[in-house]
Amino acid sequence: MKNSIGREIPKEVINERSLFQGAFFKEEEIKKVAPIIKPVKPSHNKLLSTIEEAIIKCGLKDGMTISFHHHFREGDYVLNMVVDIIAKLGIKNLTLVPSSLNNVHSSIIEHIKNGVITKISTSGLRGKLAEEISNGLMEEPVIIRSHGGRARAIENGDIKIDVAFLGAPSCDEYGNASGSRGKGNCGSLGYAKIDALYADKVVIITDSLVEFPNMPASILQNNVDYVVQVNSIGDPAGIASGATRYTKNPKELLIAEYCSKVITNSGYFKDGFSFQTGTGGSSLAVSRFLREEMKKQEIKASFALGGITKPMVEMLEEGLIKNIFDVQGFDLSAVNSIDKNLMHHEIDSSFYANPHNKGCIANKLDVVVLSALEIDTDFNVNVITGSDGVVRGASGGHCDTAACAKLTVIVTPTIRGRIPCIVDAVNTVVTPGESIDVLVTELGIAINPRRNDLIEKFKGIDIPIYTINELKEKVESIVGIPDNIQYDDKVVAIVEYRDGSIIDVIKKVK
Template sequence: MNDLKRHGKAIKVYEGENKVLSSLEEAIDKAGVKDGMTISFHHHFREGDYTLNMVMAAIAKKGIKDICIASSSLGKIHEPLIEHIQNGVVTEIHTSGLRGKLAEFISKGGLEKPITIRSHGGRARAVEAGEIKIDVAFLAVPSTDAMGNASGIGANTQCGSLGYAIVDAHYADTVVLLTDDLKSYPNMPASIRQQEVDYIVKLEKIGDPEGISADATRFTKNPKELKIAENAAKVIRALPYFKDQFSFQTGSGGASLAVTRFLKDFMKKDGIKASFILGGISQPIAEILEEGLTDHLFDTQTFDAYAIESFRKNPNHHEISVSEYANPWSMGSVASQLDYVILSALEIDRDFNVNVMTGSDGIIMGASGGHSDTAESAKVTVIVAPLYRGRIATVVDKVTSVITPGKDVDVLVTERGIAVNPARKDILAILEKTNLPVVSIDALADAALKIVGKPDPIEFTDRVVANIEYRDGSMIDVIYQSKA
């Protein structure tokens, strides 16, 4: 690995008065988008993103084909990509996640070439290593000046951190900024700087900020999820890493986010502060900073309006790139300094492998995100999940798709008991001395089976529709075409 070098973009010399173009179509022409290129997007607007669909519609109208899309993630709002796949405009996809009709279409074999699924840190690694060579990055930014000093705060739209876009701006051969707020020069402080930007297009609207907090960032009132969250916080409190200046991250999902509320109460009772909190930042985390219970927030993606305001006004709410967040091939990511990470799961099996990607029917419905990045990096990885959802077991014999391997998972907290990975004898010895309901993972799997019964096996063809990479670039699993 010591012989590897970071990929770099070509040196260019700027000779114009400003970089603002008259239209998206002109930007596509100036950027030289042509058949077979790789273009990238970020997903800071999540289900409120407008720009990917606009760019792809303009590319398709020009008759350009065989495009590889390397987006940091894709959501339900990107359903129009189905038509572009069918018409040969899009032939390859690299992403962290897929949802909605696009995910179903690909799960059922709609794209000829398997997609590649990477974690957030794994994508940053792949871009920097040149494994993903981005020809043109189309990056939506809430504000920029005419030279390309761009921010996640604008007069019309706001998304806070631009952690994903920062990497693409640095490594893409050509960078096109799309904005709905063109500021006077200089637009400071800037997340993306002018020396990395080629062209700028002002659009009427780049996205809907309300879509940022959709789905994965919901706050739960479910009694079962709250019980899981409280017990997870008790597990964290019982272990020796819970002390003054500890660090943590909570993942997406109702129970995972709710852990924050209980941790805050325990921090107050025990008179301790966190040194930093990492991840996608939401209101409960921003409130901890405001109340003086942590010194720093490290933010690679801002999840709601409250957190965006915190990002705007609080100097200790720090924006970081996704490479700084969790790139495993670096001199040290922030994730490597985590004491605890609390993550959710669609499935977890007897070997503690976790699936956050495919549903019980084999259809893709989630995202790798930072799951495996933080699970491997943190001193203690806690998975929070119900024993079953509806009539579908969460604790199973074998997960449908492995996103995070069991070696990186330490504790599972369900409403029916807490299981500790046998490899973590130190944690087990501590928790067995508490009044927490510690059981084996096999006991939980057996209980789930008794309650919901043994499901019919999912039917797949032998055709691979997705390759799942671990954060270091190794292949960890594949997803086969669903017959559902």
């Protein structure tokens, strides 16, 4: 069967799922679920001596669902540590629902092979684990959800978490946990906060047990069952690994310059505007270009959003940004800022981008700058599978913020490693073309034909303007047209749109 953007979805994976019909197709009322709780008496001791004891006290059994957060990114120790202990206890057939998985989690491969983990739902997959899954490691397809889509799925019961194991840089003996004030901080615990609210059992794992009360807290004691102290929960140096990259590449700087001109000439660049930029080379450079324009035109932003980086923190401290809404810190400047700057606000992933609540903050975005591995002539964007068809990225907040912002800009080079980034049809659709307004490359820009207002507005802009087909033809004249990737019939991952509908599937590479 085909969804509304023409992607073929095999009948066997649809089951009772809906197919993608448009960015805001689903508008029915939503009912939230609630966790099962056991009341705690004043004499109850939440502090346990080991993770094993916590697993046993939580009653973890075969077939249950466990969750983790990824705020330490490549520096995370908690997920591997906990799953290793679960395996030693002989518990099997678990569903793993972390907010994302990284290179550091390759040890999960053996736990999939031995039946400890049999299902996975996550925003992203990277490294050896992603390669193995792309090659058919799992019997059940992985479900890929955006950050907003994961929050939606938790709140409406599509994801039912039995036990959440949440690493916290500091925590007191009663469960008040923070991403700050520890020996290794990660800043915002935005993805952990939603798990703590909805999981039946919540275990805080910390390496800095502090005096009660640990306030202000990211996760409050009334949502926590047990606390375990360990030697280390992660390495903060891994937070920026593979995520934040400051560029000196002339091509990326040119893309950033063009992008800045698009934003400043769009009509949305005015006092009180709001924005989100990514963490890639061009995206980070855009923040720096905008900073100079804001100073020149004496413009202040109402807020910056998303994964927070050093340039945003600098603009906050300079008074160029009034508020930061932080769901995840992407470098140590962001990590340190949240505990010292009053207007640097920690938010959970539902407040950030859940499409099925009473108004996520992404709805108030004026401008978002996003990257792409590929974009096609219908402006559909792929950010999860590489040119070889292998999973090597994350859905993240891409489709969430693209759908919500008034101006959604994609920044990408036209060519990576002699492989074109503008194609007839992307390998995997994560964000539909209806949500994309402008593509910015080193050769120039392409405006989505849906945005006649921008086509008119940019007629006098000092940037080369092409149709997206013209850009594609320019690229193909340089590198040619690569052979199509050959896939097996086996589906290794189902890509959900933020509303829970199926926007695409990822098949095993031959």
